[in-house]
Amino acid sequence: MALKFVTDESFKAQAKDKKVLARFDFNVPMDKKDPAVIADYTRIDEAIPTIKAILEAGAKKVILMSHFGRPNGKVDPKYSLEPVAKALAERLGVDVTLTETALDRGIKTLLSLNEAKIILLQNIRFHAEEEANDREFARTLSNYGDVFVFDAFGAAHRKHASTYEINAFFKNRAFGGLLLKREVEALEKITKNPKKPFVAVVGGAKVSDKIKIIESLLTDVDHLLIGGAMAYPFLKAKGFSIGKSLCSDEDVTLAKMILNLPTKNKIVLPSDHIASTSLDGEPVDVAQVSIDGDLIGLDIGPSTLVHYSSILKGAKTVLWNGPMGLFENPKFAKGTFGIAETLSELNAFTLVGGGDSVAAVKQAGLSEKMSHISTGGGASLEFIENGTLPGIQALKFGVESYIGIE
Ligand code: 3PG
Ligand code: MG
Numbered sequence: 001m002a003l004k005f006v007t008d009e010s011f012k013a014q015a016k017d018k019k020v021l022a023r024f025d026f027n028v029p030m031d032k033k034d035p036a037v038i039a040d041y042t043r044i045d046e047a048i049p050t051i052k053a054i055l056e057a058g059a060k061k062v063i064l065m066s067h068f069g070r071p072n073g074k075v076d077p078k079y080s081l082e083p084v085a086k087a088l089a090e091r092l093g094v095d096v097t098l099t100e101t102a103l104d105r106g107i108k109t110l111l112s113l114n115e116a117k118i119i120l121l122q123n124i125r126f127h128a129e130e131e132a133n134d135r136e137f138a139r140t141l142s143n144y145g146d147v148f149v150f151d152a153f154g155a156a157h158r159k160h161a162s163t164y165e166i167n168a169f170f171k172n173r174a175f176g177g178l179l180l181k182r183e184v185e186a187l188e189k190i191t192k193n194p195k196k197p198f199v200a201v202v203g204g205a206k207v208s209d210k211i212k213i214i215e216s217l218l219t220d221v222d223h224l225l226i227g228g229a230m231a232y233p234f235l236k237a238k239g240f241s242i243g244k245s246l247c248s249d250e251d252v253t254l255a256k257m258i259l260n261l262p263t264k265n266k267i268v269l270p271s272d273h274i275a276s277t278s279l280d281g282e283p284v285d286v287a288q289v290s291i292d293g294d295l296i297g298l299d300i301g302p303s304t305l306v307h308y309s310s311i312l313k314g315a316k317t318v319l320w321n322g323p324m325g326l327f328e329n330p331k332f333a334k335g336t337f338g339i340a341e342t343l344s345e346l347n348a349f350t351l352v353g354g355g356d357s358v359a360a361v362k363q364a365g366l367s368e369k370m371s372h373i374s375t376g377g378g379a380s381l382e383f384i385e386n387g388t389l390p391g392i393q394a395l396k397f398g399v400e401s402y403i404g405i406e
Contacts, residue, residue: 003184003396005176006053006149014147014173016058019111021145022050022177023162025154025375026066026084029355036083040359043154043375044087050151050177051092051118061111063144064088065102065121065162067155073128075101085120096120102127103140111144130161135168137161142169151177153184154376156391157383167394174395179375184392186372187383189349195316196222201308201339203228204322204356207251211258213381217319218263225268225308227300227324227335234259234269235289243275243291268311272301274325274332283331299325300335309342318343321354321381327363336360344369353380 004010024047031037038044054062069079085098094117099107102121110116121144124130129137138161142148148170150156155163167174176184190198200221202210207230218224226234232242233251237259258264273286275295284295291297300308305324312318320343324335337360343350344366352361353374361367374380383389 003176003392004174005181006050006057006178007181008175011147011175012057015054017060018146019061019063019144020054020057020059020147020149021063021065021141022054022149023152023155023166024050024064024066024177025152026064026081027068027154028084029359030083035078038083038087040362041087042358042373044084044091046179046375047088047151047177048091050149050179051088053178054149059147061117061119063111063119063121064096065124065141066152067125067130067160067162068123069125071123071125073125073131075126079123079125081120081123088118088120092118094118098122107144124160124162131158132161133159133165134161135165138165139169142166146173148174149177150174150391150395151179152391153180153374154379156180156376156389157379159390163391164394165399168399171398176392176395180392182372183374183376183380184383186351186374187380189371190317190319190351190384191387194220195349197315198317198319199223199225199312199315200319200321201225201227201312201324202320202322203230203324203336204354205229205246206248207233207254208248210322210381211254213321213385214258215261216385218258218261218266221266221319222315223268223311224266225311227270227304227308227339228322229297230322231270231300232297234267238269241290241292242297243293243295245275245291245295245297268308270297270300270304271307272303273297274299274301274334276331279326280329297325298329299327299332302334305335305338308339312339312342312346315346316348318346318348318350319384320350320352320357321377323356323360327356327360333360337364340364340366351380353377 071079089096097116229246232245232247233255237255327333327336354377
């Protein structure tokens, strides 16, 4: 069964004069200084074309739902979708009614009224049943709509009630949104015969989070350039000193395992660093692989940047996930911004995923120069690893527990 999208004629036929329930990923980052202010609107902006397509198909009502943060199954005003409701209303030019909770009794009334055309359910993770992928919870949600649209690419790697189990109740009435379509098309340029040379740049903090993807990437790529805090466990595993750089014993064990793979020669590690004695200290040039004493590695050094850029210059496909250092501090941002600049000049398919690397590319003003910026960090990595995601599989085929039940 092929994935059906909101652009298909069958969607238009089914959505006309009906209630459309749509799952998005409105889990937007908030400003660190003012937690009521949205720091990046990308996930909201990227949802608008799908909401418009639903309205243009003649839907009577659109019921939007999303998670926001990790409130752990409890109501927590800190994680209210209120700022998102406001941003949506501004962008759509119509009122967006935010419900008190996703199980609010008032929803029934709202659904029968002529007004309140666009309803946003309050944070779906205020209910523990969401992350438990609870069938009854999914059934209640499914009763809000006649047709289901899934456009939450950034959460499609989660097997939750609103991303997965809900598909049990929309057989043949479930459609993918426009963002999901674009994300899948872009990622398939990497999963299905990427143009060679294929180079991946992986950074960020924890090896353990990305270990599986590194292992599978190594079979596909020509070179895997490692930077940021990701590099230190690898350097330590190779016997270099890393000073006080971020590194857990578990990560060193994992790095050793990777360095024993037959594909290990594709791994490229930093040959110099920018370090400091603290995260906001003065930068120190470390013109060698080893970092000594009390120094903490906080960015790749200039020779490493030149070396990585020269490898990238020959690439036809590039995947970038994770920054090369503590780029939030301008003293340690040269490596990350340097990689962003190199990518922006390539004649290659460049895909950037993961909250931090996307933020860095945006800060550098270079997002227009990338072939694709993914709204999913974990989701894009898992897609590359497995060629699909649970939320996409369920949308296509229904949920396992449903199969056989008519
Ligand atoms: C994300 O921001 O990565 C997605 O919205 C998923 O959120 P989660 O990691 O809390 O499941
Ligand atoms: Mg995440």
